[in-house]
Amino acid sequence: MSKRILTAALALALSFSAHSQSISAKAREIHNSALVIDTHADTPQRFLDENYDIGSTDPKDNGHISLDKAKAGNLGAEFFSIWVDPETNQGHFARHTLDLIDSVYEQVARHPDRMMMAFSVADIERAHREHKLAALLGIEGGHSIENDIRLLRDFYRLGVRYMTLSWSNTNEFADSSGDINNPKVEHHNGLTEGGKQIVVEMNRLGMLVDVSHVADKTFWDTIAVTKAPVIASHSSARALTNHPRNMTDDMLRAVARNGGVVQVNFYSAFIDETYRKAAEAQSKDRDAAVKAYTDQLKAAGKTVTYLDEDRIEREWAARIPRPPLSSLIDHIDHIAKVAGIDHVGLGSDFDGVSGATPQGIDSAADLPKITQALVERGYSADDIRKILGGNVLRVFREAERVSHELTK
């Protein structure tokens, strides 16, 4: 190929890639007609630890969520993750849970004209009509309830509408995928009897049961005992990216039979096998770097937060090329094919992945690019609206119905 033809071909390729990033009128119309719901963002760490204001307009801020970014992406509802680091909060998990819950309410109090707390499907729909962001609460990790079912009920009363049965740590009642191969951790072979009671109590309350993060056996025990459809608030497909945080095809089909929904995680290491392997290869050195930094802070008498670790994690994540957006779309596509179009949605993990999202997805403002990509793959407007939020809304409504049945 002559140099001139090569240049012309390159220019065409570049303009095509620029074009594929732009949003067509059709995709824009579909996206703006949807009630878009994301079921996992770790922004409360920022609210609490750095006093981040969701009203921020700082163009240099590298966070995924602000009110402006949510508006630009037509994000209608966000489940804010109430995640208590089990290492740095030993002895006071419930107190830290309360602090994080407070941090979300305080953001709403600062911006009552632009966002509102939401506790039900009706609230989400009302927020949408009023053009406000619906803020919901989801606890990430059963350790938050300190093995006390009364605390579970208290958190429900404070507005918590889902609980991930475990985070990466096995707790008193549920095994986690994060430490299932660690012989030093005492495991239960899935859910304990108490854990099964917790699931049924969540059904009775109308709190969504979240199976992200749990060990495979915990997943199957949960499916067997739950009376309401479950969610996986932020998990992708293991057949495409072989990470234990992702769900096997058998699990995807089981969620479909249960009537639940799998909300695809955007984290690069969960959606792209090349990225996952590169991240795994650097994990030892990366973990050592994080530890050296946090040890240094501790020695200086400082309290170490998630954001301190995140600073180092970002430097390491930036060394691996970001996967293409098509990797994320492949996961949506796979789950839609294996589980069915009614059982897939979005669980970004925004503000919880140290910037490791696919190309083009830098914040909630980029959500229309997902719609554009789905249009390009031939998805209908109705199917896209299901993925963007319709499916999880249906599951939430069904959990509310089951709760009414069980409390009659």
Ligand SMILES: [Zn+2]
């Ligand atoms: Zn998580």
